[in-house]
Amino acid sequence: xxxxxxxxxxxxxxxxxxxxxxxxxxxxxxxxxxxxxxxxxxxxxxxxxxxxxxxxxxxxxxxxxxxxxxxxxxxxxxxxxxxxxxxxxxxxxxxxxxxxxxxxxxxxxxxxxxxxxxxxxxxxxxxxxxxxxxxxxxxxxxxxxxxxxxxxxxxxxxxxxxxxxxxxxxxxxxxxxxxxxxxxxxxxxxxxxxxxxxxxxxxxxxxxxxxxxxxxxxxxxxxxxxxxxxxxxxxxxxxxxxxx
Ligand SMILES: [Ca+2]
Ligand SMILES: [Ca+2]
Ligand SMILES: [Ca+2]
Numbered sequence: 124x125x126x127x128x129x130x131x132x133x134x135x136x137x138x139x140x141x142x143x144x145x146x147x148x149x150x151x152x153x154x155x156x157x158x159x160x161x162x163x164x165x166x167x168x169x170x171x172x173x174x175x176x177x178x179x180x181x182x183x184x185x186x187x188x189x190x191x192x193x194x195x196x197x198x199x200x201x202x203x204x205x206x207x208x209x210x211x212x213x214x215x216x217x218x219x220x221x222x223x224x225x226x227x228x229x230x231x232x233x234x235x236x237x238x239x240x241x242x243x244x245x246x247x248x249x250x251x252x253x254x255x256x257x258x259x260x261x262x263x264x265x266x267x268x269x270x271x272x273x274x275x276x277x278x279x280x281x282x283x284x285x286x287x288x289x290x291x292x293x294x295x296x297x298x299x300x301x302x303x304x305x306x307x308x309x310x311x312x313x314x315x316x317x318x319x320x321x322x323x324x325x326x327x328x329x330x331x332x333x334x335x336x337x338x339x340x341x342x343x344x345x346x347x348x349x350x351x352x353x354x355x356x357x358x359x360x361x362x363x364x365x366x367x
Contacts, residue, residue, distance in 0.1 A: 165322055166224035168289050172281035173212045174322035175224040180216070181311035185335040189302045190214070192317065194248050196296035200324030202283040203251035205260045208293040209325045211272070212279035212318035216307065220314055227316045228277040235303040238269040242302050248294025261291030267299065279320035290320040302337045 160177045167173035180187065194208040201210060215232035237243065245267045247259055258265065261272035269275075272291035279289035293299060307313065315333075319325055 162221070162227060162316075163223040164225060166228040166277045166318070167212060167320060168278045168280040169286075170281050171279075172322050173224065173277050173279050173318040173320050175227045175277065175316055175318045177221075177227070178315040180307075180313040180315050180333065183309060183333070186306040186308050187303065187333050187335065188306045188337050189300060189334045190216075190315070191298060191300045191334070192293070193298040194293040194296055194325070196248070197325075198251055198295045201321055204253045205250060205255045205258065206283050206287075206292045207251040207259065208248045208295045208297050210260075210279070210281075210290045210292050210320035211274065211299065212290045212320045213274050213277040213316075214301065214318075215275075215316045217314055217316065218310075218312055220312060221316075224277070224318075227318070230316070232275070232316075233307065235305055235307060236275065236301055237304050238267070238272075238274050240266040242304065243267050243269070243274070244300040244302065245291075246298045246300075248297025251295055259292045259294050259297070260287060267291050277318045279318070281321045306335075 162175040162177055165172050165174060192209070192211060192214070196208075198207075201207070213228075214236065215227065215230055216235060217230045217232050219230055221227050221230060243266075245262065245265065247262065247265060250259065262268055263271075267274070268291075271288065273279075273289045274291070276289065280286050281290075291299070
């Protein structure tokens with residue numbers, strides 16, 4: 124990502140509960156504490172094991188044009204192969220505050236997402252061991268296939284077999300950028316809800332970025348760097364596995 128692209132960008136870290144404000148002139152212009160709350164209960168399809176997390180986006184001080192979610196690349200939790208990494212069931216933005224996963228499932232949400240490849244930009248992460256050539260679950264040809272992922276609904280079947288449905292696995296270190304159909308003005312209240320299918324340790328270190336600008340897919344040089352990084356992590360992990 125170029126310096127220009129991280130202009131006026133807020134990064135919410137699920138792990139630390141901190142938003143970091145960045146600008147063109149400096150990588151980090153300020154830091155705000157943010158409550159990142161795991162809602163009560165689980166939701167989803169069958170089995171419904173989606174953990175839902177809420178971030179308060181009220182009073183950010185700018186209009187939101189894009190939201191990015193990146194897998195932490197911890198290479199821990201959940202299933203390997205095409206289910207590697209953060210398993211995104213759904214993403215919603217709403218003016219309504221809810222406190223449990225079922226209520227989040229029933230929220231209509233604001234009509235701001237375009238889940239086609241033109242509005243949902245995917246950078247696949249690495250598949251952990253036994254990679255499948257067909258790609259990560261919920262993807263087709265390197266893009267998110269929303270007929271499988273159904274990112275508008277918390278409806279994931281949290282299983283790693285033929286019953287799996289309703290989610291996209293980002294892969295280790297993968298990233299998805301949602302460029303919103305319309306900017307969301309800086310009104311209050313405003314809440315972001317995301318679900319992690321399986322609720323099995325892959326959300327705690329994920330990251331969310333909200334920005335006042337549309338984000339773009341990485342430039343070729345950046346993609347190359349990410350690939351090298353992925354290879355490094357893969358090699359490093361193999362070494363550790365051998366040692367252990
Ligand atoms: Ca996973
Ligand atoms: Ca879904
Ligand atoms: Ca999971």
